[in-house]
Structures are given as C-alpha cells and as structure tokens.
Amino acid sequence: MAPSALxxxxxxxxxxxxxxxxxxxxxSWAHTGAAGCKTVNTPAFDRVAREGxxxxxxxxxxxxxxxxxxxxxxxxxxxxxxxxxxHASNFPRKFPVYTDLLEASGYVLGYTGKPWGPGNWEITxxxxxxxxxxxxxxxxxEKIPQGIRKxxxxxxxxxxxxxxxxxxxxxxxxxxxxxxxxxxxxxxLRAGKKIEDxxxxxxxxxTPEIRSDILDYCFEIDWFDRHLVRMLRMLEEAGxxxxxxxxxxxxxxxxxxxxxxxxYEYGTHMPLAIRWPARVKAGRVIEDLTSFVDFAxxxxxxxxxxxxxxxxxxxxxxxxxxxKSGRVDPTRDKVxxxxxxxxxxRPDNLGYPARAIRTHDYLYILNLKPDRWPAGDPEGFFDIxxxxxxxxxxxxxxxxxxxxxxxxxxxxxxAEELYDIKADxxxxxxxxxxxKYAAIQKKLRAELEQALTEQKDPRVLGYGDVFDSYxxxxxxxxxxxxxxxxxYNPKFQVKPPLPR
Numbered sequence: 001m002a003p004s005a006l007x008x009x010x011x012x013x014x015x016x017x018x019x020x021x022x023x024x025x026x027x028s029w030a031h032t033g034a035a036g037c038k039t040v041n042t043p044a045f046d047r048v049a050r051e052g053x054x055x056x057x058x059x060x061x062x063x064x065x066x067x068x069x070x071x072x073x074x075x076x077x078x079x080x081x082x083x084x085x086x087h088a089s090n091f092p093r094k095f096p097v098y099t100d101l102l103e104a105s106g107y108v109l110g111y112t113g114k115p116w117g118p119g120n121w122e123i124t125x126x127x128x129x130x131x132x133x134x135x136x137x138x139x140x141x142e143k144i145p146q147g148i149r150k151x152x153x154x155x156x157x158x159x160x161x162x163x164x165x166x167x168x169x170x171x172x173x174x175x176x177x178x179x180x181x182x183x184x185x186x187x188x189l190r191a192g193k194k195i196e197d198x199x200x201x202x203x204x205x206x207t208p209e210i211r212s213d214i215l216d217y218c219f220e221i222d223w224f225d226r227h228l229v230r231m232l233r234m235l236e237e238a239g240x241x242x243x244x245x246x247x248x249x250x251x252x253x254x255x256x257x258x259x260x261x262x263x264y265e266y267g268t269h270m271p272l273a274i275r276w277p278a279r280v281k282a283g284r285v286i287e288d289l290t291s292f293v294d295f296a297x298x299x300x301x302x303x304x305x306x307x308x309x310x311x312x313x314x315x316x317x318x319x320x321x322x323x324k325s326g327r328v329d330p331t332r333d334k335v336x337x338x339x340x341x342x343x344x345x346r347p348d349n350l351g352y353p354a355r356a357i358r359t360h361d362y363l364y365i366l367n368l369k370p371d372r373w374p375a376g377d378p379e380g381f382f383d384i385x386x387x388x389x390x391x392x393x394x395x396x397x398x399x400x401x402x403x404x405x406x407x408x409x410x411x412x413x414x415a416e417e418l419y420d421i422k423a424d425x426x427x428x429x430x431x432x433x434x435x436k437y438a439a440i441q442k443k444l445r446a447e448l449e450q451a452l453t454e455q456k457d458p459r460v461l462g463y464g465d466v467f468d469s470y471x472x473x474x475x476x477x478x479x480x481x482x483x484x485x486x487x488y489n490p491k492f493q494v495k496p497p498l499p500r
Contacts, residue, residue, distance in 0.1 A: 016303050017276060018244040019102075019171040020231065021295075023072075024224040025065065025114055025180040026260055027250035029058070029269040030199075031221055038197040039188075039218040044228035045248050045273055052246070052275030053320060054285045059335045059358060061292045063252045063260055063267035064342055068292055069116045072251075073097040073130050075296035075311030078338050079355075079457035086340045086351065086467055088118045088474035093125040096308050098296035099132050102171045105305055108164040110135050111173035112156035113149070120473040120486070131173045135160045146184035148223055149177040154230035161234060171299070174231065179220030181255050181385045188215025191222075201266055202426035203258040203408050204389065205396065213388045217254060245302055246275040247295070255385040257375070257393060257409035261342045263356040263365050264419075264427035268337045274320060276302075284325040288332035289358065290316050312455060327360075334359050336451055340467045342383045343474070345376025348481035349489060350468050352383070353459055357448040363427060364444035365417040368459055375410040382477065384409065416441065461496065468492040 022044075029035065033042045034049040061071035062078045062085075070084035071077060074095045078085035082092050103109050109132030116130045128134070138155040153174055164170055189195065189212055198211040228248065235241040249272045253259040259266035272290070274280065279302075293313030300307045301315040319328040335358050341351025353368040367374070376383040384390050397406040408428060418432040418441050431437045452460045458467065469492035472485065482489040 015243060016107075016169045017278065018169050018235075018240060019107075019299055019302070020174065020235070020244050020246050021172070022174040022176070022224075022228050022231070022246070022248045023069075024176045024221065024250040025178060026252060026255045027179055027221055027224075027271060028253040028259060028266045029271045030266075031218060031254070032271045032273075034273065035271065037199070037218075039193055039199075039215060040225075041222045042225040044225045044232055045271065047232070048246050048248050048275040049273035051277065051282045052273060052280055052284075053282075055272035055274070055290055056285055056287045057289045057335075057360075058249065058270045058272035059289065059291050059337060060250075060252050060268045060270050061337060062339050063262055063337070064339060065114075065251050066117055066119045067340070068251050069131075072292045072295050073099065073116060075293050075307065075313040077293055077312055077336060077455055077457075078340065079452065079459060080312060080455055083124075083470045084119070085338075086470045086472075087342050088472050089470045090120045090124050090473070091116060091126065091130060096310055097130045098299050099130060099171060099173075101300060101305060101308070102303055103132075105303060106168055107303065108168050108170045109133055109172070110160040110164075110170070111175060112136055112153045112160070113151055114175035114177050115173060118474050120471075123486075131175070132171070145187045145219075147182040148184075148220065151177070153227040154234070157231050158234055161238065169303070174228070176224040176227065178223045179217050179255070181387055183213070183216035183220060183387075185216065185388060186212060188212065188217075188219040191219050193218060201256075201259070202428050203264075203266075203405060204256060205392065205402065205405055207392065209392045210389050213256075217256075242277045244276070245299075248273045255387065256389050257384050258427075260385065261339065261383050262374070263337055263339060263354055263363075265363065265421065265425050266427075268356075268358070276320070280320050281323040284323075286319055286325060287327050287360075288316070288319055288329050289335045289360065290332065291335040291337075334447065336448065338457075341470075341472070343376065344472060344476045344479065344483065345380065345382040346372060347377070347479045348468070348491065349472060349476070349479070349483060353464065353467060355448060355452060355457070355459065357444050357451075358421070359444070361421060362440060362444060363417075363419045363421055364441065364448065366445065366448060367413050367415050367417070368464065370413055370415045372412070373410065374413050377479070378410070380477070381410050416445070418444070458496070463494045463496050465492040466494050469494070 033046040060068040062068045083089040111131040135156040200206040253267040297307035297315040338355040356365045375381040396402040
C-alpha cells in the first residue's frame with residue numbers, strides 16, 4: 001500500500017499512531033540478539049524485530065551523536081544542516097523538525113535521557129530541545145554501575161504517559177545514554193558474560209583486555225534494552241502497544257578505535273527494528289538501504305502529514321507496509337554518509353571532513369582533507385574516546401600486529417577508500433589502488449559527487465571551510481590556533497561563491 005493510502009486509512013479510522021523512538025548511544029548494528037550476537041541480552045529489541053521488521057541495512061547520516069540526531073530530526077544530510085552538521089555546535093532554528101510538525105498537528109511530545117545533543121539549542125532561539133519537552137526528573141533507586149546514567153528512563157516514560165491527554169497521540173523520544181563511555185571496567189565479566197563469546201572486529205587486537213572492554217560495552221547495551229522492556233510492558237498494559245510505532249535503533253557506532261566517528265561499517269551501520277502490528281506484517285527482514293534522513297518523513301507520513309520540501313529523506317512507509325522481505329524497493333540501492341569535526345582534536349579546531357556512498361556491495365569514502373590526522377593529531381588522537389582499548393593499542397603499537405592495527409585506527413588515510421562489504425565488513429582492506437576496481441571506484445565517486453552537488457554540499461561547491469568556522473560548545477583543548485569555546489572561527493567564515 002502506498003504511503004498516501006496508509007495515511008488516508010489512519011485519518012479515516014480517526015486514530016493516528018503513537019510513536020516511540022528508542023535510540024541508544026554508540027551501538028553498532030551487529031550487537032543485538034536478533035543479529036546473532038551472543039554477548040548481549042536484548043529481549044526488547046528482539047521482540048520488536050520478531051513482531052515487526054528487522055532492517056538489515058540502516059545507516060546513520062553521520063558516525064557522531066549530534067550531527068546524526070539533527071539529521072534524524074530534520075530529514076536532511078549533515079552537509080545541509082549548517083552548524084548542526086558538526087558535533088557539539090548549535091542547531092539553526094530555520095530547519096523544520098518532525099517533532100514540531102507532529103505537535104502542530106495534535107501530537108503530545110516528550111523525551112527522556114539524551115535528546116538532540118551535545119550542542120547548544122538555546123542560542124539559536126529554540127524554546128526547548130528539538131526532541132521535545134524533557135522528562136528526566138526520576139532517578140534509579142537501586143545502586144547502578146559506574147558510567148551508567150542515574151536516570152530511570154522507564155519511570156520517566158511512565159510519568160509522561162500519566163501526564164498526557166488520553167485522546168491525543170504521542171511521540172516520545174527515549175534517548176538512552178548507554179552504551180556511551182565511560183564503563184565500569186570488568187562489569188561485563190562480573191555480570192556473567194563469557195569472554196570466549198566475544199567476536200572481536202578485525203580492526204581491533206584480539207586480546208583479553210579488548211574482549212573484556214567489549215563485554216563492558218555489551219553490558220550497557222543490555223541496560224538500554226532493560227528499560228525498553230519496561231516501556232513496552234507499560235504500553236501493553238495501557239492497551240496502546242499495537243497502535244504505537246516502536247522504533248529501536250542507535251545514533252552511531254561502537255566507541256572503539258576505527259568505529260565511532262569513522263565512516264566505516266562499524267561507525268555508521270545501525271541496528272534498526274520497527275514494530276507496528278496495526279499496519280506492518282511481522283517476521284520480516286528488509287535489506288533495502290535506509291538512512292536516518294528517512295526517519296522524519298516516515299514518521300510524518302505515518303501520522304497522515306506531508307513532509308515539507310526541506311526534507312531530503314524519503315519515507316520508507318511503503319516498504320514497511322509492503323508485507324515483503326529482502327530487497328523490496330530496487331531504487332533503495334545506496335545511502336550517503338558524512339562527517340565533519342568531531343572533538344577539538346587538531347590545531348585551529350579543524351575537523352576531518354569526509355563523505356561516503358554505501359551500496360549493497362561496496363563502501364566508497366572520499367577523504368576531503370587527507371593531509372589531516374583522521375583520529376586527531378598525535379599523541380592525543382582525541383577523536384577516539386578514552387578507553388582500555390585505546391590505551392592498550394597505544395601501549396602495544398611496536399609489535400608487527402600492534403603497529404598494523406594502530407595504523408588502521410590513527411594513520412593518515414588516502415583521499416579515496418573502497419571496501420568490498422561482503423568480503424570485508426570490517427573495512428580493513430582498501431581496494432582503491434587496485435586497477436581491477438577502478439571502474440567501480442570511478443562510478444561510485446561520480447554518484448557521490450552528483451548527490452553532493454544536487455544537495456548543495458559546501459565541500460563540493462567551493463566554500464567547504466565554513467564547517468571549520470562553526471562554534472564548538474563542548475570543552476576545548478590547548479591546541480595551537482583558535483580555541484575559543486562557543487565562538488565562530490573568523491578564519492574560516494567563508495561565503496558561497498556568487499553565481500556566474
């Protein structure tokens with residue numbers, strides 16, 4: 001059934017669906033029970049996937065928190081969102097967000113945990129966080145491990161449900177802070193997780209230290225899911241579960257070297273399961289390539305609204321409602337991702353700009369400033385979160401294997417990278433220099449550059465340095481050059497070239 005038809009049915013029935021978005025913080029696609037991971041316990045995610053649809057190829061717009069969350073809200077790529085396309089900057093008020101549009105049509109909004117952020121939304125005139133009104137007053141009563149936020153997410157969702165009018169649909173954002181670092185070291189092992197069950201990605205050393213760190217990460221994924229179990233039960237008891245679109249995902253990849261803040265598979269490939277039994281046939285796996293820029297128009301169409309022309313993303317309500325599995329829409333054969341500045345990790349507060357195209361078979365990355373250090377300047381490499389894994393790799397980089405893996409994480413990269421995703425999901429064997437792949441590389445670069453030109457990416461239109469001018473509101477470091485927190489760098493405040 002087409003999206004417009006589904007929207008019409010919803011209006012005729014007089015009951016528009018509720019929307020519950022559950023989004024964890026720093027979780028790669030491979031780490032759910034439904035994906036076959038043995039080191040996590042995710043009954044809520046697995047239930048949503050079993051009773052709804054598991055998306056095998058969902059991709060963040062950026063491998064960082066705030067840029068990807070901004071793209072989710074606006075339905076636009078990071079290169080279209082100005083300051084909001086960089087990490088920890090501000091959020092221009094001029095961009096419509098799906099939450100405001102739903103509220104204007106009669107939805108009740110709320111969020112618990114982490115909304116859009118980090119960044120400064122007040123300075124651009126937002127009356128509240130773009131995700132909606134805050135529900136964070138209730139904290140956990142039990143003792144919780146170090147590194148886990150004290151917020152009782154599920155109890156705050158209950159407070160929201162109790163406060164909202166019963167005759168209006170709701171749109172709620174459950175933004176779990178976990179599994180963002182830091183972790184209580186060894187908490188995964190103490191919880192009974194088995195170190196021999198860990199699957200170590202090929203870009204990390206396979207050692208007990210790394211395996212234990214991965215188990216700590218998995219423990220915090222369980223924490224996210226534990227609260228979602230309670231939320232689903234609340235909706236069930238209220239008789240609202242089957243009329244609620246439940247979306248479970250994450251914002252970017254696992255916080256390990258060469259994953260988070262990188263355009264490789266473990267940085268942008270996200271878990272995604274959606275349940276809506278009133279409209280969506282259960283027990284399916286969809287392989288179509290979908291992007292976070294598609295979420296906003298999907299939510300709006302499900303609510304019977306027309307997405308505004310500012311949104312670049314395409315609603316995937318049609319493939320959700322198709323009843324089909326596998327590759328449903330042959331036009332969904334590619335997605336685009338990108339990154340700009342992550343932390344203050346280089347002199348002058350410079351970022352590491354890159355763009356990528358991901359098809360069913362290949363990942364092509366265009367590094368726009370290959371002279372810069374991708375993980376931040378030595379020796380800090382601050383675009384990589386501090387962790388036992390990072391420390392281990394720093395301290396063991398002299399052996400042959402340690403040197404190879406350390407270089408994958410931090411060494412300067414060529415302008416172009418190409419990976420065979422089916423043969424090399426870890427993205428460790430760059431094929432871009434091989435003649436046999438030259439035609440594929442040329443084709444993907446052309447498709448990427450065409451899309452970026454059509455979407456008016458400053459990086460391809462001649463004024464890309466503007467991204468390095470945008471303020472950072474999080475902490476700054478003592479690097480040479482510009483380091484004024486919350487201020488624009490005048491050196492890079494360039495304007496679009498005048499049309500000829």
